[in-house]
Every structure is written in C-alpha cells, then in structure tokens.
Amino acid sequence: xxxxxxxxxxxxxxxxxxxxxxxxxxxxxxxxxxxxxxxxxxxxxxxxxxxxxxxxxxxxxxxxxxxxxxxxxxxxxxxxxxxxxxxxxxxxxxxxxxxxxxxxxxxxxxxxxxxxxxxxxxxxxxxxxxxxxxxxxxxxxxxxxxxxxxxxxxxxxxxxxxxxxxxxxxxxxxxxxxxxxxxxxxxxxxxxxxxxxxxxxx
Amino acid sequence: xxxxxxxxxxxxxxxxxxxxxxxxxxxxxxxxxxxxxxxxxxxxxxxxxxxxxxxxxxxxxxxxxxxxxxxxxxxxxxxxxxxxxxxxxxxxxxxxx
Numbered sequence: 001x002x003x004x005x006x007x008x009x010x011x012x013x014x015x016x017x018x019x020x021x022x023x024x025x026x027x028x029x030x031x032x033x034x035x036x037x038x039x040x041x042x043x044x045x046x047x048x049x050x051x052x053x054x055x056x057x058x059x060x061x062x063x064x065x066x067x068x069x070x071x072x073x074x075x076x077x078x079x080x081x082x083x084x085x086x087x088x089x090x091x092x093x094x095x096x097x098x099x100x101x102x103x104x105x106x107x108x109x110x111x112x113x114x115x116x117x118x119x120x121x122x123x124x125x126x127x128x129x130x131x132x133x134x135x136x137x138x139x140x141x142x143x144x145x146x147x148x149x150x151x152x153x154x155x156x157x158x159x160x161x162x163x164x165x166x167x168x169x170x171x172x173x174x175x176x177x178x179x180x181x182x183x184x185x186x187x188x189x190x191x192x193x194x195x196x197x198x199x200x201x202x
Numbered sequence: 203x204x205x206x207x208x209x210x211x212x213x214x215x216x217x218x219x220x221x222x223x224x225x226x227x228x229x230x231x232x233x234x235x236x237x238x239x240x241x242x243x244x245x246x247x248x249x250x251x252x253x254x255x256x257x258x259x260x261x262x263x264x265x266x267x268x269x270x271x272x273x274x275x276x277x278x279x280x281x282x283x284x285x286x287x288x289x290x291x292x293x294x295x296x297x298x299x
Contacts, residue, residue, distance in 0.1 A: 009216075009292060010296070012216070012220070013223040013289070014223075016224055017227045020223075020224040020227060020231065020235070021227040096238075099235075
C-alpha cells in the first residue's frame with residue numbers, strides 16, 4: 001500500500017467514527033429562525049409588560065399567563081422549525097433522521113432541558129420568579145454542551161455562552177430579561193449564521 | 203522495522219477497518235447498522251465480521267427482538283488495543299515517509 005492509501009484509510013476511519021456516533025445534520029438556518037422567534041416573543045412580552053403591567057410582572061395576572069403562552073409558542077415553533085429543517089438537511093445528506101445517532105442526541109439534549117424546565121416550573125409555583133431567565137439560560141447551555149458530544153462539536157461553545165449569560169443573570173436579576181434576549185435571540189442568530197456558512201453553504 | 207510489524211494484517215481491508223471504526227465509538231452496532239454505514243453486502247460483511255470474531259477482536263451476540271433475529275457486535279478489549287496499535291502504526295508510516 002502506498003502512503004496515499006494509508007491517508008485514505010485514516011480519513012475513512014475518522015469519517016465512519018463521526019458518522020456512526022454523531023448526528024451532524026443540524027441546520028444552521030433553524031438556529032437563526034429560533035433566534036428570530038425568541039426576539040419576536042421578547043418584543044411582545046416587553047410591550048405587554050410595559051403597557052399593561054407598569055413594568056413589573058404580577059404572578060397571576062393575565063399578562064403573566066400571556067407571557068407564559070408566548071414562551072411556550074416560541075419553544076414550540078423553534079422545535080418544529082428545527083425538526084423540519086433538520087429532516088430536510090438529513091435527506092439531502094442521505095442521513096437517516098431517526099437512527100441511533102439522532103436518538104442519542106435528542107435523549108442527551110433533553111435530560112438537562114427537562115430537569116431544568118421542571119425545576120423552573122416548581123420554583124415559579126413557589127413564587128420565586130426572579131431567577132427564571134438565568135435558570136433557563138443555564139439549563140439550556142448545559143443541554144447544548146451535553147448534546148455536543150453527539151453532534152457538531154461546535155454547539156458546546158454556544159452552550160458555554162448561555163451558561164455565562166445565565167450566571168450573569170443570576171447575579172443581576174434585573175437584567176434577566178435582556179440577557180435572555182441576548183442568549184436566546186441574538187446568540188442564536190449569530191451562531192446559526194456562523195453554522196450556516198460553515199456547514200450548509202458549500 | 204518495528205513499525206511495519208505493528209501494521210495488523212487483519213485490519214488491512216476497508217470493510218474490516220470500517221467495522222472496527224464504528225465499534226470503537228459505539229457501545230455496540232447491529233448488522234444492519236454496519237451494513238448501511240459501510241455499504242457492504244450481507245455476505246461480504248458476514249465474512250469480515252467472522253474473521254474479526256475469530257481473532258477475538260469483536261464480540262458477537264445473537265438475540266431476538268420480538269420475532270426478528272438480531273445480531274449485534276461490540277469490540278473486545280483485545281480488539282481495542284490492536285486497533286489502536288494499528289492506527290498508531292499507520293500514523294507513523296505517514297509521518298515517516
């Protein structure tokens with residue numbers, strides 16, 4: 001065998017290791033859209049809270065319930081857009097959408113996310129809502145870092161950023177809203193754009 | 203040359219190298235998963251897994267999922283060590299020349 005053949009062997013080994021253990025068809029575009037949904041949701045929330053609630057959030061008013069609904073809708077549309085665009089990309093890459101690698105990715109992504117989601121709901125029900133923004137950022141960051149082992153490794157950097165923003169939000173709860181906007185809105189758009197140009201446009 | 207001796211003849215085939223690569227990073231893989239990843243035919247894949255099994259590099263478990271027979275493979279300690287040696291030898295060869 002010549003040198004070239006050995007090199008080809010090594011690159012094939014690397015390729016197979018990645019392909020069999022990581023799900024790499026995540027779409028950068030879905031990150032951008034998730035960021036835009038978050039910004040729209042945040043703008044609506046800001047408008048509602050400043051016009052009807054005098055800038056403070058009362059826990060059992062209609063404004064609060066609407067804000068919760070907006071939050072849910074942002075999460076819902078982000079997830080469906082993500083699934084749709086990822087399916088499309090997986091088809092293009094000739095990768096199966098529902099195989100061991102994608103199952104493992106989803107499972108590991110959801111563990112911190114669900115644990116965090118339940119935790120936030122529990123402390124919300126206890127009336128401690130000052131930390132919500134920070135907690136959402138921290139748990140989402142942990143979910144991303146956990147998932148990065150089973151997908152494009154780059155998403156762990158987004159995870160680190162979310163955790164840092166979340167910790168800042170914990171220190172300054174007054175800025176929780178704006179840090180949430182930066183983390184879920186702006187960072188998603190920046191990151192999605194970067195991923196889009198790094199992996200999708202070739 | 204000591205480097206040459208570390209090149210394992212058993213791994214000197216694309217499919218076998220592929221099987222080992224997949225099993226190194228996965229706890230286990232079943233027959234169909236390997237087939238899809240490597241783009242091999244049934245007979246071809248079966249003969250290569252048999253060779254690796256004979257050398258005790260991989261472990262073969264046959265089981266039933268419902269009524270369907272399912273064969274799953276995992277790498278043994280020996281297989282892991284041999285594969286690592288093989289890769290290191292490959293890398294050295296590339297860097298040397």
